[in-house]
Amino acid sequence: MATLREVKRRIKSVQSTTRITKAMEMVAASKLRRAQQLVEEARPYSDKLDLMLSHLATASAEDIPHPYFEERDVTKKTLVVITSDRGLCGSYNANVLRKATEWLEANKAFELEVVTVGKKCNDYFKSRQWTVVENFSDWAGVINYDKVHDMVKLLTNRFLSGETDEIDIFYTQFISTVKYKIVNPRYLPIGKPDVDEEAGFNMDYIFEPDPESIYDAILPNYATSKMIMAVAEAIASEHGSRMMAMGNATTNAEEMVDVLTLEYNKARQAQITKELLEVVAGAEALKT
Amino acid sequence: MFRLSIVTPEKIFYDDDIVSLVVPGTEGYLGVLSNHAPLITALKIGRIEFRDTNEEVSILSVTNGFLEVSANTASLLCDAAEYAKDIDVARAESALEKAQAKIADYNNGQKDIDIKEENLAVERAKNRLKIHKENS
Numbered sequence A: 001m002a003t004l005r006e007v008k009r010r011i012k013s014v015q016s017t018t019r020i021t022k023a024m025e026m027v028a029a030s031k032l033r034r035a036q037q038l039v040e041e042a043r044p045y046s047d048k049l050d051l052m053l054s055h056l057a058t059a060s061a062e063d064i065p066h067p068y069f070e071e072r073d074v075t076k077k078t079l080v081v082i083t084s085d086r087g088l089c090g091s092y093n094a095n096v097l098r099k100a101t102e103w104l105e106a107n108k109a110f111e112l113e114v115v116t117v118g119k120k121c122n123d124y125f126k127s128r129q130w131t132v133v134e135n136f137s138d139w140a141g142v143i144n145y146d147k148v149h150d151m152v153k154l155l156t157n158r159f160l161s162g163e164t165d166e167i168d169i170f171y172t173q174f175i176s177t178v179k180y181k182i183v184n185p186r187y188l189p190i191g192k193p194d195v196d197e198e199a200g201f202n203m204d205y206i207f208e209p210d211p212e213s214i215y216d217a218i219l220p221n222y223a224t225s226k227m228i229m230a231v232a233e234a235i236a237s238e239h240g241s242r243m244m245a246m247g248n249a250t251t252n253a254e255e256m257v258d259v260l261t262l263e264y265n266k267a268r269q270a271q272i273t274k275e276l277l278e279v280v281a282g283a284e285a286l287k288t
Numbered sequence B: 001m002f003r004l005s006i007v008t009p010e011k012i013f014y015d016d017d018i019v020s021l022v023v024p025g026t027e028g029y030l031g032v033l034s035n036h037a038p039l040i041t042a043l044k045i046g047r048i049e050f051r052d053t054n055e056e057v058s059i060l061s062v063t064n065g066f067l068e069v070s071a072n073t074a075s076l077l078c079d080a081a082e083y084a085k086d087i088d089v090a091r092a093e094s095a096l097e098k099a100q101a102k103i104a105d106y107n108n109g110q111k112d113i114d115i116k117e118e119n120l121a122v123e124r125a126k127n128r129l130k131i132h133k134e135n136s
Helices: A004-059 A092-106 A119-126 A145-160 A211-287 B089-107 B115-134
Strands: A076-082 A111-117 A132-136 A166-176 A179-183 A186-188 A206-208 B002-007 B012-025 B028-032 B039-043 B046-052 B057-070 B073-083
Touching: A004 A211, A004 B002, A004 B039, A004 B057, A004 B073, A076 A092, A076 A119, A076 A145, A076 A211, A092 A111, A092 A119, A092 A166, A092 A179, A092 A211, A111 A119, A111 A145, A119 A132, A132 A145, A145 A166, A145 A186, A145 A211, A166 A211, A179 A211, A186 A211, A211 B039, A211 B057, B012 B039, B012 B057, B012 B073, B046 B115, B057 B115, B089 B115
Parallel strands: A076 A111, A076 A166, A111 A132, A206 B039, B002 B073
Antiparallel strands: A166 A179, A166 A186, B002 B012, B012 B028, B012 B046, B039 B057, B046 B057, B057 B073
């Protein structure tokens, strides 16, 4: 049986861990609130843009070609993987990285390159055989619009200049505090917007100046908005995962303290019994 | 009366019934009243003016936007919108200086600068300053 002092030291160390995990849980919870709010605030813009694009496609009857829509024979693919900068968030990063690696393995027939978002993912892909074109890290747990614009600029330039034929993203979609889904949408070329069949109202639109110029103006914004959503959702998921992971760690540590306290009390009792026995035995010895 | 919603990537900026709207279309300023024919247009950097149901006129600056009018609803998507009175003059001035310095660098041979972007930045800053000056 462990000595009293040893058990006491362990209880102390577990307790201080609990304090840290509890604090981290609370920090993550408050960051999550902010991140969740950002996702919700970004959604209307993205939804309206989808709708506008679909109306544009419905109303401008003929198929209008645009560089952003261009479907080429794919030989080169780019994968954007979004993870966090820091760890201690449960299986959040590991899950995304596993799925992304599976995807890369499955697409080995193409020329592949990776754009990493977040330090974790950069470290992971750098240490393996994949080509990392560019890394965007140091987000400090919030979305940085300038950085997203830089990302979009890099990706669209690569696509438009023919350095890559298709861009896909891996990120974690935020569904609720306890639920996340890893999604893998195609980023570029942009799929032709769905024609809104049931748009009952008058589809006889006036375009100023003409659909081509409106596509020119709208599609870069569409690309940016999609990336903002992806990063915002990934960041919200990161904080959610961290909150959960730290919550679990706190519960586990508290359980451990209970077990150790029991052990401590047992050890103490054993020691007292032993001392009593010694005293009694000593007294007996004096009597005779 | 018709609905106007102004939405930026960061938030829903405005969402209420209004009486009239004037926006900077690519071919010049255009006005929208209720029951306007369906319309989709890109917007230039400029000023938006609308009159709400209390006959109160609001003026704001807009950057990089689109307007769709259909079924008596005007949806205006833009990168940034600010009420004339809320425009941060100091920020606009510093943005203007920064962009002008960059353009000067470009003219002095630093060709890695995105001149298109800097020219736009100058235009945006000037637009903000102008709208603020005219309406305060």
